[in-house]
Amino acid sequence: MGSSSYIYPSLLFTLFCTISFPCSVLSGPISYNSINPNFTASYLQFIDNSGVFLASKNNSFQARITNAKPESESYYVVVTHVSSNTIIWSANRNTPISKSSKLRFTNTGLVLYNDTEHPIWSTPQNLSTLSSLQLHESGNLVLIDSENNTVWESFDFPIDVMVVGQKLKIGKSLVSSLSDEDLSEGGYKLVVGNDDAMLQWNEMNYWKLSMERNSYINTNFPVEYMVMNSTGVYLLGQNGEQVVIRITLHNSNDLLANSSDFRIMKIDHNGVLSVVKIGASDGSSNQEFKGPIDNCRIPFICKKLGVCTNGGLCQCASSFRVDQKSNNGDCVPVDSSLALSGSCNETSLLSNATKIKYLNLRNDLDYFSNEFTEPLTRDVNISVCENMCSMNCSCLGIFYSQNSGSCYMIRNSLGSMFIKSSSQRDANRLGFVKMLIVGNTNGDDPNYKNTDFPILALVLLPLSGVVLIAVVAILIYLGKKRRNKKWGKSTKSKLGHDSKFSSFSDEEIEFVSIPGLPVRFAYEELEAATEFFKNQIGSGGFGIVYKGTLKDGTDIAVKKITCLGSQGKKEFLTEIAVIGKIHHINLVRLKGFCAHKGQRYLVYEYMNRGSLERTLFRGDSVLEWKERYEIALGTARGLAYLHTGCEHKIIHCDVKPENILLHDRSHVKMSDFGLSKLLSPEESGLFTTLRGTRGYLAPEWLMSSMISDKIDVYSYGMVLLEIIRGKKNSSTSPSPQSQSDISGSNSLSSSGESEQNRLVYFPLLALEMHEERRYLDLVDPRLMGQVRFEDAEKLVRVALCCVHEDPSLRPSMSNVVGMLEGGMPLCEPRIESLQFLRFYGRRFTEESTLGQNNEQQNHELVMYRQQQQTSMNTSEYNSFSYLSSQQVSGPR
Structure with a gap:
């Protein structure tokens, strides 16, 4: 293969095969050690070789397309050790393929495609020109460039x-x-x-x-x-x-x-x-x-709250029994009026539970994580430890050391228990599981904790009397007065960093007394984490966002609040006091805050894929339909939780792709909801300030009308249309041939474009295609052939129902979740409440036409407003007036 006399005939033969038989290029015989570019493999092409298309020099390892079990229809691209048949690496472990899916090797890299020719995995595509794909005797699959350098290797991406x-x-x-x-x-x-x-x-x-x-x-x-x-x-x-x-x-x-x-x-x-x-x-x-x-040290060997003995024998802890309903091996309380506390994201039981009770585990039991974590606090009594758990939604149980007064907290997930030995670091730890009382129970039970009763009262009431309260109040008043005087002097003298609070103003001292605050970060800590705020990753109406890394390696996003305005302090307090208590899988978590010399910072969890806006509109790869659907569902769940799952109803007010953030495995989370108006469950007041982003604003913003959570539903509908299309609703693109007329706007097509190439406003196109039941014409053309008709219909109909002009016709976000999940029937868009989209569509076409002047535009707006006001007397729904083209929530 090294002689020139062989290379050129080989290339000619390969070219001939590529042209004449494109589906069978280099298929069939196993290649040893190396493969050249322009190679395609599928299981069907190499079925005679059990899917093997490449082997190491001595055949110790093979690269193949195979299924994990003979009866399975899920296939993977893997490297296996031949004699033991052990899979040592897989390209697509989380995304199995079918036997007809193809793996292609070109001079730019390896790409794995599904049945619809959509790439689901690839090596980096910015590599230098590649010369070969090789499988070494070590089992390492490598890409070699034209200068014989290794530019990618499977060893860098291990599986298990x-x-x-x-x-x-x-x-x-x-x-x-x-x-x-x-x-x-x-x-x-x-x-x-x-x-x-x-x-x-x-x-x-x-x-x-x-x-x-x-x-x-x-x-x-x-x-x-x-x-x-x-x-x-x-x-x-x-x-x-x-x-x-x-x-x-x-x-x-x-x-x-x-x-x-x-x-x-x-x-x-x-x-x-x-x-x-x-x-x-x-x-x-x-x-x-x-x-x-010891197998009993494995966290989930006996499932939830099982007790492991003798290296793997399992039984339930006292006061618990095996869950017969789920049949998954977990243990549940024997008392049917009790239920295990869920994580912060599981709120169904919390709504019916008014009390918390702690079930004592056997004294000889311990939990795996206790030996690897430091206690949450020390030198406290057991009541304080329980109260700390009651206030923390992620806390599922505690262990309390009788020797040191140390409190250990079990967070987020409950595993198995094991019997402790006398040689353990703390053999006197007692375990308690946090339970919710969801049924009738004895109100005199001394073991429950009522979460509605203030902890401060539990501490003060037994000690207090009228005289004592008066004395305490006087002391607090005098102490506060002295502190204020001291702070005034320290501000004037400009003390340095040796003073713990020297960098805070008087109003910032108030943060210390706000209940339920998350972690307070030192400014120096954020400065070090962000490398002096060097790596800016985003910006918005309220500030600039920087990426940072804490000392423990945790990535964070730090928002520097730069546009406080007259409501700055109120907004900041709302963000940290309310949002710090809210935990949901589809809401970005606030990890902490910092106040420094009049400047405020919010510390969030870091979402490594950035915003939906960047991924959907400016990303290098195309979002698959399945991931788009998961993003739509996750966003809907997050908004539904804000509207109905919180102690206070929260209206986001600025739902848009920039505020929808993505993380690994398609995790989607809403951000910036803490800057919205906060409402109590019974409150329905009015906003006095226009909020949100043009293109997503609901029509009722433009009237002195009552603002409700339905403005978020409208904005969500506009975002959902963009998820379907893969482009901005107001961006220009040719429309498909439609049998209907776009509100007489044919004559307004720019530069004499043909009917097929006219510029359209996408929400209007969605309405027209819905009327003609041409839902697949609305899907991102890059996903052609990957989307089923009924899936496209579901998202389009939900989106149109969300953007009804009349808020009362829009579904709640909880109903949107039900429709997307399939638990509720799809709503039917009301055409009479979507007619305003025709006006928006005409305005978009006009603004895309250079010859349209402002006077003519304003005349059209006045005429439309008069028509809408006249129709209010005969229509069954409220139609909102439109003030100017600078205010409409439609395109631009």
Whole structure:
């Protein structure tokens, strides 16, 4: 293959095959070690070879398109170890394909397509010109450029397995699969940290490499990566020259006999990390290492609140029984009037629960995370610990140390329990599970905590009398007066950073007394995290957003409030006091705040994919229909929670793609809702200030009319139309041939364009296509062939119902969620309440025509307003007046 006399005929033959038989280029025979560009593979093309299209030089490893089990219809592009049939890498573990899906290798990279020819996975497409795809004897799949450099390798993107010669770098992880049949990411992972390697479940540690008895530990150097060979498992630093932690394998003393054996490190779907040796001659397997050794240390081995004994036998804790309804192995309270407290995102039970009760676990039980976390607080009594849990929606239970008064909190997820040993760090911890009282119960039960009763009263009432209260009030008044005087002097003298509060003004001191505040960050901490506010990632009406990284490695988004105005302090207090208490999977979480020298900062969780606006309108790749649907549903759930799931009704007032943020795995969260008007459940007052963004503003903003949560529904409908189309509603694009006339606007097409190429306002086009039931004509053309008719119909009809001119005809966001989920029938758009879109459409066409002058535009607006006012006397719905083209919520 290296001679020039062979290369040119080979290229001619390949070109001939490409032209004559495009579906079978290089299909069939297995390539060894290397493949050249312009290669296509599918399972059907290589079915005779069991899907294998590339093998390493000695056939120790194979790249293939295969299913995890013979009976499965889910296929994956994988690299396997031949003798053990172990999958060591997969390109598409979370997105299986069919047997006809294609993998293509070109000189720009590898791309995997689904049946509709839509790319679902690829290597980076900005690589230098590639010359070959190679599979090494180590199992590493690599891309080689024209200068023989490795520019991409599968070893850098591990799944649940690591092999000899592979480096697992700091920050990287092995993530378990859901099962042997499903390669999708599960709940367990092995993470390499700065000084150790940890096993985690739901971000909580349950085992460390340094815990092994035969481990060698040297903490003088930070860890850079993990490797494995025939002698042991190593954490290395100093460019691989220093061993930080070493675990010696059981059979490493027989080095010569085992030098050719194959070893893998794998975290299985049950959360066990193991090193297994595969015999080179007979393919036999032998486990050389396991962590944790005790299966009862695995967080979810006995499901929720199960007690693990004797290495894996399970039973429910006292006062609990196996849940017969769900049949999933979880334990539930024996008392039917009690229910387990859900996480912050699970609010269905909270609405019916008025009290909290703590069930005491057996005294000999402990929880896996207690040994790996510091207590939330120390030197407190058990009532304080319970009260702290009651106030925290993420808290599901507590452990309390009788020796030190330490309070440990179980957050977000409940796992299994195990029987503690006398050698544990704190053998006197007592466990309590947080329960919601949802049925009738004895009001005299002393074990419940009423969440409506102020904690301050619990502390003060037993101690107080009329005289004592008076004395306390006087002392508080005098103390406050002295503090104010002291602060006035310190401000004038401009004290430095040695004074803890020297950088705050008098009004900022009030933040300290606001109940329910999240974490208060020091300005210096945010300054260091953002590298002096260098990395700006966004901006909006209320401030600039910077990306930062805290000392523990957590990425954050810091909003610097720059446009406070007369309502600045009120807006800021609303943001931190109210939104800090709100937790929902589809709402961006406020992690904390900072006030420094009159400047305010809000610290949010970081969403690594940015806004929907950037991804949908300016992204390099096309959002698939499934992901668009999940984004639409997640946004609807977030808004529904703001409207009906909170203690106070919150109207967002600025729903738009810029305020919809995306994270990994299509997680979608609403942002900036804390800057909206806050209403109590019974309040229905009026706004005095126009809020929102043109193009998404509901018509009622333009009248002195009552503003309700239906303005968010309207804005959501406009966003939903943009999700369907993949472009702004007001952007120009040719429309499909329609049988109907766009309100007589044909004559207004710009520059004499044909009917097919006229400029249209997309919401109006959606109305017309709905009337003709041509829903697929509205879908993003880049998704052609991927969307079913009924799926397109669902989103279009929901969107049109949301943008009804009459607010009373718009569905609630809860009903929108029900329609998208399929639990409610689809609404039917009311054409009479969508006629205003024809005016908007005409205005858009006029404004796109250079010859239309302002006087003529204003005349049209006046005529339309008069028509609308006249029709109000005969119409069954309210029609709103429109003030000017600068105020309408329509296009531009």
